[in-house]
Amino acid sequence: MADKAALALKGVTKRFGGLTVADALSFEVPAGSRMALIGPNGAGKTTVFNLISGVFPLDSGTIMLDGTPLENMPPRLRVGAGLARSFQNIRLMPHLSVVENVMLGQHVLVKGFASLLSPLAWQRGSRWRQFAEASLRDAGIDVDPDSEVSILPYGVRKRIEVVRALMSRPRLLMLDEPAAGLNPRETAELSAFLKSIAQNGLTLLVVEHDMSFVHDLCDLTVVLNFGRMIYDGPTRAVQDNEEVRAAYLGRRRVLTRGTYPAA
Numbered sequence: 001m002a003d004k005a006a007l008a009l010k011g012v013t014k015r016f017g018g019l020t021v022a023d024a025l026s027f028e029v030p031a032g033s034r035m036a037l038i039g040p041n042g043a044g045k046t047t048v049f050n051l052i053s054g055v056f057p058l059d060s061g062t063i064m065l066d067g068t069p070l071e072n073m074p075p076r077l078r079v080g081a082g083l084a085r086s087f088q089n090i091r092l093m094p095h096l097s098v099v100e101n102v103m104l105g106q107h108v109l110v111k112g113f114a115s116l117l118s119p120l121a122w123q124r125g126s127r128w129r130q131f132a133e134a135s136l137r138d139a140g141i142d143v144d145p146d147s148e149v150s151i152l153p154y155g156v157r158k159r160i161e162v163v164r165a166l167m168s169r170p171r172l173l174m175l176d177e178p179a180a181g182l183n184p185r186e187t188a189e190l191s192a193f194l195k196s197i198a199q200n201g202l203t204l205l206v207v208e209h210d211m212s213f214v215h216d217l218c219d220l221t222v223v224l225n226f227g228r229m230i231y232d233g234p235t236r237a238v239q240d241n242e243e244v245r246a247a248y249l250g251r252r253r254v255l256t257r258g259t260y261p262a263a
Helices: 045-053 075-080 098-104 127-138 154-166 184-198 211-217 235-240 242-249
Strands: 005-016 019-030 034-038 060-065 083-085 172-176 203-207 220-225 228-234
Touching (some): 005 045, 019 045, 019 228, 034 184, 034 211, 045 172, 045 203, 075 083, 083 154, 098 127, 127 154, 184 203, 211 235, 228 242
Parallel strands (some): 034 220, 083 172
Antiparallel strands (some): 005 019, 005 060, 220 228
């Protein structure tokens, strides 16, 4: 694993009224790593994702992507700088086909207004469509690319959304609850897929509550509680940390490699 930080948060703070949802957070995501961001409900995990991706502005602190400050950069430019994310609830366009949904993720690659519709070129031989179809095959998604995405199983649609996020060719991919709603087979397939795409140097930051999935996929873990970081280290040791145990269970008890309560 490289020592260089793909993402660095320093003193990141966000308040909504009198509620502090991110309390001077500082941590780094090493380049090429697979890091989990976990914590009980209300810990601030999705808020951190929204701060990184530009949905919310910071109150104070800095966020650096490969050494480039993000806090004053519009969300679209953050995607162009190498950042991509998925959401807990699937945000595919149900009336479009599989390949059309994937091609929507290519818009950040176009240059200028005149070529804005290029990724939606209907010609089967277009380079945009060929790239999208090849990416689906590489992800092991064996479906008709012209199928309407709404008729596909939930687990397949989850993986299609990840492929769409990859169309912008990010260096950092943030996934919000990617295993939510998946059965054990689909969860295992998703983990294998994510590990395969990370082999080429892609950095992953994953919000997830399924600790079996986290232990299988992620080598590092950051734990939040009430907007404050309480653990930053190897995933294999997270269940032995007393503060983490107290945050989840309220008493001293070793967490097993199952699903953490209310993560």
